[in-house]
Each structure stands twice: as structure tokens, then as C-alpha cells.
Amino acid sequence: MGKWVFLRGLMREKRHWGQFPDLFGATVPEAEIVLLDLPGNGRLHMERSPARVEEMTDYCRRQLLSQDFLPPYNLFALSLGAMVAIDWATRYPEDVAGCVLLNTSLRPVSPFYHRLRPRNYPALLAVGLLGMVSRNTGRQERLLLRLTSSQGTGQSAVLEQWIGYQRDQPVTLGNALRxxxxxxxxxxxxHAPSMPLLLLSGGSDQLIDPRCSQELARQWQAPLATQAAAGHDLTLDAGRWVAEQVRDWLAKLHSMA
Structure with missing residues (x-):
């Protein structure tokens, strides 16, 4: 099934995938998976986050080449990571065999009030998310879990892990803003990138409007599957469903080859 590169979203790191990579590997046999951190997140939290998606793409490409992990790749990407994947597939199509894009939102495809739901503005500002006040790590991560998972903050084990990640490898104010x-x-x-695409969406996404994925699928004539009960962090809320959607998409591509 080839090489797979997993890319997370805004202020998240590869540990936030949780158990999903193992589930994916069990569902998509022979997938060779590499998890990447965007600069400024995770093990790269001391790096300066670029203020342009294109620079993030180039950084990721260099990471893989330095590890002798050579293209072509399948890109599996969530939110901001999906923007990196789209840019990658557009500017370096020879690198990319296919893309699976989860809960992304793009300008000018969707208006700003769909890309980040306005009802979340006061909560995000009140908790100091944009200020990344380190002493409010617990409150910050609790809010993020509530906004990104339809299962809410009842997932105490996940919440404790997320708090630990931020304390261990904190995302700085500057990097969050960039x-x-x-x-x-x-x-x-x-125009859509030339390789096969699959869009996946959470119908209960509280952070961005699911219509962002719907409109992108319409404009690009790309297949879209929606899990009605899942939120923004689709692999957390519906990991098995996500892996099965990718497996079935790959099987369909194989049958058409």
C-alpha cells in the first residue's frame, strides 16, 4: 500500500494521533507510516513556525529526505496539515501518490465564518488560547478537547495526555500565531491536484463548519465521506471508520487501475 506521511494540524504534534497509526496499519496492510511534526510543534517545538504553508511543506520534504524516506508518498493530513498536503501535491506532484484530507477549510473556497465558527471566538479568547498562557495549560487543553472532539472532555485519559504533551513540548505564543x-x-x-483524493469530514465538527469539506469536494469533484457523529479530531472520534474509509478507497482505486 506504499508510503504514508501523517500530518497533524494547528498546535498539535504527532503524539496527538494516539493509537490511530496502529489501527491504520492493521486496517491498511503493508502501509509504511511516518509521522511528521510541523516546525514549532512536538519535538520541533523549539523551531520557529513558518508563517506560510509553503515553507511548512518544504520543511517536511527536507525532513523525509534527511531520513532517506523517498517519494512517492500518500499524504494523510488533518486541518492545517491538510493545507500542507494540498500545497505539497500542487507544487511537487511527483512526490505524491494520493491524499486523504480530513476536516480542512480553505480560502477562497469557504468564508471565514465557516472556517472558524464565530461562536467559538469568545471561548478561544477567554481561555487565552491565542495568548498561549502556559500556566493555563490544563484549561487550554480542556477547551481544545471540547472543541475538537464530539465526545467532549469526558475522555479523562486523553485530556491528561494532551496536558502532558503541552507541558513537555510547549507550543510558544509566537509559533501559535504564525x-x-x-x-x-x-x-x-x-484546480484539484492531479493525483487521487479522498475527503473525510466530521458532521459534528464544532471548530469548523462541515460545509467547508462539502464545498471543496464539490469544486474539486472529489469523493467525500462524512461521519455524522464525529468532531474535528476525526481520528480520535471515529478512528476505525476513518481507517476503513481509506481501505475501501484504496481498493476502489486498485480495481479501476
């Missing part, structure tokens, strides 16, 4: 800037300024290409 990542937000990169996501806000990135524009989708007019």
Missing part, C-alpha cells in the same frame, strides 16, 4: 497566520493566508489552488 501557524494561525499561515492557515488564514493560504489559498487553495483553482
Amino acid at each position: 501557524q494561525l497566520c499561515a492557515a488564514a493566508r493560504y489559498s487553495a489552488p483553482r
